[in-house]
Amino acid sequence: MSDNQTPDLFGQTPSQTVGPFFHYGLPWKGGADLVGQSDMGARPDLIPEGHYLLNLSASKGPVAGEVIEIRGRVLDGDGQPIPDAMLEIWQANAAGRYASPDDAREDIPLDPNFIGFGRASTSADGEYRFRTIKPGRTPGPGNSLQAPHIAVGVLGRGLIKRLCTRLYFEDGEGNGDDPILALVPQTRRHTLIAQKIDGGYRFDVVLQGERETVFFDV
């Protein structure tokens, strides 16, 4: 029979949901803390004693940039908080460089203490929290410059494939000229803008309905 081991059917492996029981497989301790060493992001409370094996992420030295906390809720089409979702983020460092071999701009410094990838499961109340730094601006298509932003992936029970969005900052430099925000109808742009709160920013992710977050075909 044809499968991905035969040339006639070979192609992208289809996406499937993470289901409701991913908490001992994916969100490691500290996954949501991109600047320090804490257990943010994990839900070991859902796993019996002795069976939560995911590591605490490695300790880091001081990270350059403005440390911020991002928090919010993940909500479904009925406005109900989602307790079995998980967010992943990917961002540039404070200087605007991605810690990736595919960002070869050597004139912009890497931060040896900053990777820029994070993962946070939602709490019983559907809330998530990341501690990170505000990213710098990065190049967009052509000669354009992107405003500071964080790529966000949403996974969870009932999400058969990841939903992708972006978080921009209410006070971010260049939001008005951002080449990706410009592709979003004016009336929906606000769903991508994190609001300033004490100590950081608030960013809710609404999967469906009147305040539905803009998701991108990435």
Place this chain on the structure above:
Amino acid sequence: MDVIGYHHEDAGQPPSLSPGYASTVARSPREALIGIPHTLTEVTGPAGVWDQLMGPSRADLTRQQKGEPLGQRIVISGRVLDEAGRPVPNTVIEIWQCNAAGRYIHRRDQWDAPLDPNFTGAGLVVTDAAGAYEFTTIKPGAYPWGNHYNAWRPAHIHLSMLGPAFATRLVTQLYFPDDPLIEIDPIANAVPLPYRQRMVARFDIASTRPNWALGYLFDIVLRGRDATPFEGARS
């Protein structure tokens, strides 16, 4: 700055709204996704830092507790490839599954099947230079769920891949050949045939360990890269 983007989804990717899987109804967007050109953000991703993030590899799920778990011991091996068949080296695969009786080591799993104190069911492997990976586990059981009357999930292993870029991230489920539950499972069936077959592993006598474990092959294919840079000036 123009970058070389990744291919978009092919016809085998499921829609977010798959009403047969009831939880998708209130959790899938109603607005159309907005297409964007890939920028540096989408074509980059963490690389080679898995130890600092999720920790060291855990390739043998049968040796994580005091004793050996119950169930059929199996070895899953294969490669992570892009759509052109090129290996994806040094990329992380995170693994989780239920035990041989079909029960997850998770407080929210209330199904009345026994937990196995010797089985956690969480692993992590990193592909080698040729994109190859391998892990040892036990064959997971089928289990009932509340989606509809007499709903049973086929035996499956959850696999999570990051690949080289934000755009290549993939979570899938590996199914086993000749499982009659696959064709009546709404989650597997969100993927149309023949593409559903891409999620089915193949029994393999060559990788079966004599007097030890049955072998299954499972190649994982991530989105590949376009040939030429996206040209912003023409968009």
